[in-house]
Amino acid sequence: MPDDGLQARTVAVTPDKRSGSTLTDWVDRNLTVVFNVPTVVFLVALVAFPVGIVIFTSFGDWQLITNQTAKSVGFDNYINVWKDERWNWSIFHTFYYAGATVFGQLILGLATALLFNRSFAGKAFYRSIWMMPMIAMSTAISLVWILFFDNAFGMLNYVLDAVNVAPIEWTSSPEWAMPSLILVGVWHHTPFMTLILLAGLQSLPTDPFEAARIDGASRWQILWHITLPLMQGHIIVALILRSIFAVKEFDTILAITEGGPRYATETMNMNIYFNAFEYGYMGEAAAKGVIFFGFILLIQMILVKLRKREWSH
Amino acid sequence: MVALKRLLPKRGRKILEELITQAVMIAIVGPFFFIFFYMFWSSFKPDYLFFEPGIWSFEPIWDNYTEVIENSDMVRNIGNSLIISGFATLIGLACGLLTAYSVARYNLQKLAMAILLTRMIPYITALVPFWMVYKQVGLLNTYTGLILAHLVITIPFGVWIMMGFIEDIPKELEEAAWIDGCSKAQGFFKVILPLSTPGMVATAILCFIFSWNNFQLALVLGGFDVSTAPVTVFKYADPEAGGSGQMMAAATLVTVPVFFIVLAIQKQLASGLTMGGISK
The missing domain is CATH 1.10.3720.10 (MetI-like)
Structure with a gap:
């Protein structure tokens, strides 16, 4: 190692790996994953998934009153809105x-x-x-x-x-x-x-x-x-x-x-x-x-x- | 005016300047505040006096409030709002705290940008799929459904405000805890968590206010059983609903409590709102 001082400091500020159970070790190693699981799960379910559905829906002829089972109409919706x-x-x-x-x-x-x-x-x-x-x-x-x-x-x-x-x-x-x-x-x-x-x-x-x-x-x-x-x-x-x-x-x-x-x-x-x-x-x-x-x-x-x-x- | 200022001695000029600032401040802030003053004052006004907006002195009455409380679903919907916004805030704060910590300390720029992007989505675009899925799985008009929808407000907002507060906590404190044998997770729970309490309070209050004020989500996803305070207030926009006095009483009921909270902690809120505003 060229820079012993830096090496020593890095070791000193990292938590001691041997202390604590294996679970704590595992959490520490994957901290950024564990901490972000709730946020990512919620945002995928509540934002990414709905965006997927809305895009899917935009290619169908969904009408609540007359047409319960929608079929695909391609880009028709995107073309027709401009006539509105x-x-x-x-x-x-x-x-x-x-x-x-x-x-x-x-x-x-x-x-x-x-x-x-x-x-x-x-x-x-x-x-x-x-x-x-x-x-x-x-x-x-x-x-x-x-x-x-x-x-x-x-x-x-x-x-x-x-x-x-x-x-x-x-x-x-x-x-x-x-x-x-x-x-x-x-x-x-x-x-x-x-x-x-x-x-x-x-x-x-x-x-x-x-x-x-x-x-x-x-x-x-x-x-x-x-x-x-x-x-x-x-x-x-x-x-x-x-x-x-x-x-x-x-x-x-x-x-x-x-x-x-x-x-x-x-x-x-x-x-x-x-x-x-x-x-x-x-x-x-x-x-x-x-x-x-x-x-x-x-x-x-x-x-x-x-x-x-x-x-x- | 400039010439007059030159003629005055320095102290006089200071006083004049202060007076001008005060006058300008009152001229700008006054009309802005007048809306709230009018709302509060005329909530005690009998309906027949609304035909003359210039009347300011009258025998105050409580009838508008008793009417709103007894004849509308206001009380129940304020309760609903407290439940929905309360849970949404708690979950949003917990998720926000954990993500904000890892973004601030481990520099997860991509995750931060992705969360910022989720804040861009207009609620109406999300509401079309939300409504369709909710109808399928029976979540329309339920607490769970509305709490989940309100997480779209509180989680991204919580992350972005908490991030600023966590960046203000010196890294050395955590490093000291690591040297003392704490694991990274322990360092977070024993050092960061207690130190970020003031930031968490401000974040929680802001998340709560934004969730409390949200109208569109409950308008579409709520129904007769589970509706929120903004929807009840909105019903008074119909002139047939209850009359001017009741409109003002309903508006006052949902606005004034929020102001007292904000006055109590306005300093933290200003910094929190600025961060939230920049990411908005």
Whole structure:
């Protein structure tokens, strides 16, 4: 052995093989296997296996009401879904909703993260209040928003009336239904954005900031030329992570608009839900479910690519 | 404003800055908090007063709560939620702890990525096969079925949050235990387990909240016998269900207890949520 010191240390920090029974020895030798058996068994049974079934189902003509024994139809489901105009619109709605909520979250989240990165009186108090929306039950807060959006007796139109603005038909008009839901989405999930961006801000190196301060840079200059460029990677990661979340949004949309009026707020998630569990078109819903999962994996792949590029810098 | 700040002496400028920060903080946090304030306050409001949103002073009544508790399945479903989320959290935490430890200490990157991938799957995609299999084996509308489904939430989440907490425990402590004659498994149970208790508490609470809040799984897989609190709350979204006062009372019942837990341990939760958020 060329390096006796290293050898001695390796021996010293490995548990003594001779002590204990054979069972303990066996557990020690296969620790990574033994410790991961429960997780892997559960995740294979509860995620991998269902994914297999959903793919299998997507190639059959499963219909709960008329057709109990399904036969294979090849790629028919995957071809036919694109003829479904309601589904095509739901894809548009999904990305409209996700894009707009995540954009709103980014602006507000960045502003609040910058604020929470300073020290001021009562910071812990403000922060705990700020975190409340993200741990609130989505169906519960939807009820409050339903009352707020009410055309005649809602809080929002009451405030608009107080400042002499004409009332808006929030969730009952096709034009305003989606912006209303986006407002709820921004309210509900901006705190998450704040937390991710705040963690990013706190991990930035301090040297560039000190150098800029010594050079007499103003706060706006520091923000624009140092903080934001340094935060670029964190912002992209936060944007994509929140997008994946927003694309899957279901609870608030079902509770507040049920996808209406006239399907104007129906997202992919809801379209699949209605297809499978209201109309019973299991085969078609399975195909749509696979496509939906594909969209999410695509967003995830962009994230992995961007992260890799960042690491190589 | 800038000119005014220049004119002031340094201490005055500090005070002014603090005041501006406070004002901005209140302007941003205030409207966000108002939703909860409104929810709580109007849960004591008689229904006929909801026609005027600007009324803030009224004789508070308990009727909305008694109606919700007596005339809906709220109490039973809160019990169901406690059972389902409780078991899902316990199993998720146990699996999460063991996997997080082995991923953090033995650098099992592939396993970590696979678990991250399971977090990507939309519940609706999983619900189609879940429903079909459950119907075949009779797990629809049962505790076992819903607990198993909720493991899809708690296990990956538990692994990813626990990992951060375990990485914070110095490796030297375990190595010292090995030198003293502990096996690797003993080292884990005698050193890591006690030291990660605060992290486990935070992880358990977060897993519980996410499972408690989940609506879609119970909506599809639960039925009349086994349903959860979010589903009961959702039923009040129907205007025919019970009226505005009861809507707010139902919402308050399921939201306020969670806030007290969060206020009690908000510091650990912030770090846990950040880790969970990044892996989300």
